Amino acid sequence: MLVHLWGFLYSSYFRFWLKWLWRLLTGKCELQRVFEGAKEGARRTLGIERSLGSSKNKVLRNALNADETEIEKCVRDVMKEKKIEQKDIRFKTNLHMSLLQITGYKKLYLDVENLRKVTYDSDNEEHEEQLIELWNLLMPQENLKARITKQWCDIGFQGDDPKTDFRGMGLLGLVNLVYFSKHFTNEARQILSHSNHPKLGYSYAIVGINLTEMAYSLLKNGALKSHLYNMVPGLPQMEHFHQFY
Template identity: 70%
Template structure:
């Protein structure tokens, strides 16, 4: 109760006056002070994001959703709203643009990942079937499938003779992650698959992979991956960056 009360008072009263006092002393708005500080990468972008989302100005709030083509316009609006002299603060524009690209990029990345997760595996979809066959070929290059529906799928960690039933929770995202890892890191993927067949310490390779997809998805959904991407990607994070995290 006390924590909630303090958060409310700080966000709605104390923070406003603190920002006002600091602007009188420094001659710079909060966004400028964040960009001027020694903070780098994720630390700076997270603070910029919080500042914009906490603003009472709708234009500043909406800037965190700006597309790549809208970033320059949003920065211009922020400069006007905050009465920033960019001739005196020459590094402000480039730093703020980078932060906005990262912030909006993470939001777009989540939507792209969510679309893949919601896309159910369809055995009548040629592209889905080709990706599944490609996964088998990367993991088992020296063994051919005897049929589309076969117990051989259990050899790479699926639960039954038709893998499509195992993709229900994570949809095509689960398959895409498994395929990305197997395709870009074939040696490591085959080593892990070989260890999964240990009679005492073994595990279901594909099922564990799908569970890891769920973990990565939840981290992205809950905002815990923002720090990772803000530190790693100098701009908009792409779907391949999520696969790389996986």
């Protein structure tokens, strides 16, 4: 109860007066202080995100919801609202970069979510091609005898038709498996070999889909922000999500 009361009082009253005091003492707004107090990366961008999101100023809050084409205008509007000279190139560049990361993260989540919602369709030629590609990448020495076959268990699917295993993560699960197998082929084959250990083995494809669910959950709840803000100096793309996976 006391924690919630303190949170309400801080956000409603104390934070405003604390910001006012710091501006009086330093001559700089909170955004300027964040840029000066943190180097490029997650700490800085998360600080900017918190500052804009908690502002009572609608212009500042709206900057978090801009798309890529609106960022430059948002930067100018924020600088005008905070009475920061437009010729302050350093501030302008830093805010532009932070907004790119923030809005890019939101777009990346929507892209990942949309792919997750796509149900694997055995009548879709592109879906089938990706599934066959996964087999060929992992088992180049062995041909599939049929589309529906117990051979799929050899790469860690649960039954003779892999489409039933993609239900939770949809096409995203397959795309992640194919990406890893294509870009880290030797490692993928080595892990598949380890998965067939008689005592310590596991279902390779199923574990891969579970890892997709883990990566997706981290992206959804925002826990992946620190990683992406540190690794990507701009718009996070689907490629970066696959690399994280």
